[in-house]
Amino acid sequence: MSAGRAVGLLLGVAADAVIGDPRRGHPVAAFGKAAHTAERLLYRDSRPAGMVHTGLLVAGTASLGLVAERLSRRGPVSHxxxxxxxxxVVLGGASLAREGTAMAGCLDxxxxxxxxRRLCNLCGRDTTNLGLQGLARASVESVAENTSDAVVAPLVxxxxxxxxxxxxxxxxxxxDAMVGNRGPRYRDFGWSAARLDDVANFVPSRIAAVLTSxxxxxxxxxxxxAWRTWRRDAAAHPSPNAGQIEAAFAGALQIRxxxxxxxxHAVEQRPVLGEGRTADAGDVTRSVELSRVIGAVSGVLAATGAAFFGGRRKR
Known part of the structure; x- marks a missing residue:
């Protein structure tokens, strides 16, 4: 089935690039509604309650994935x-590029x-007092982080x-996006979702940084x-994963x-990543271009990896 998986990955990457996200009935939106319903039933201001919430939703989704995988193994075409x-459905490269391009157009x-208003589609920051440079910086950081989270990591x-x-x-x-933030409501309830996301992204985020270079x-x-800035500055970032690709993007684009x-709900004084000038609208455009290239390369590498892992299982 390795050939079917490899071909399927390439088809999915191409569909995301050409078609973009499904316009109606997106399964991720359905999952979000299920997560909200489960939260209303299970919410307690405690870590154990959050662990039950996260465990049930992740285990249920994994079970559906296993069923789909087994049913598809009747032949390479169905697989x-x-x-x-x-x-x-899972990839978010096209929507990320669309939002980043629109942001660059507004700033330009x-x-x-x-x-x-549009930055809210990329990240959850308070944009009230952000000027052009602040908006450009936030956009590049969000494009970088989402390149890892929404493109590279799922393909890995x-x-x-x-x-x-x-x-x-x-x-x-x-x-993690829904309940993993550090606000008062989710500080304990969202702890398990945030930590699980850290684990899931640990290796992919570092692969994404290498691909950025x-x-x-x-x-x-x-x-x-990109390589030097990643190796020097990434560890200073409060996130064990976001800092990897943000530092690499800063070095690649030679900006700060x-x-x-x-x-x-909180203000953080993040460490400076990179040594260049401050970001501008042109850097947002270049970050989107870099994200697209990384996505294409990731797709080819993922298909190659699927064929490799599949071949090893057969042997």
Missing amino acids: AIVTGTVTW AGELEPAR WAAVAGVPGLVTYRAVNTL LCAPVVGGSAGS LGGRTDYG
């Missing part, structure tokens, strides 16, 4: 179709108020574990600077990221 469809035109898990890996990772990452010259960036970051 490729199912894998391709799930990959298309000096339309700060529309840019502040797909190469290793197929459809179950894809849907389970997506469930974990979605739960390798792909940087394609968009006129610096591979050497980090600094004051306002989430509404």
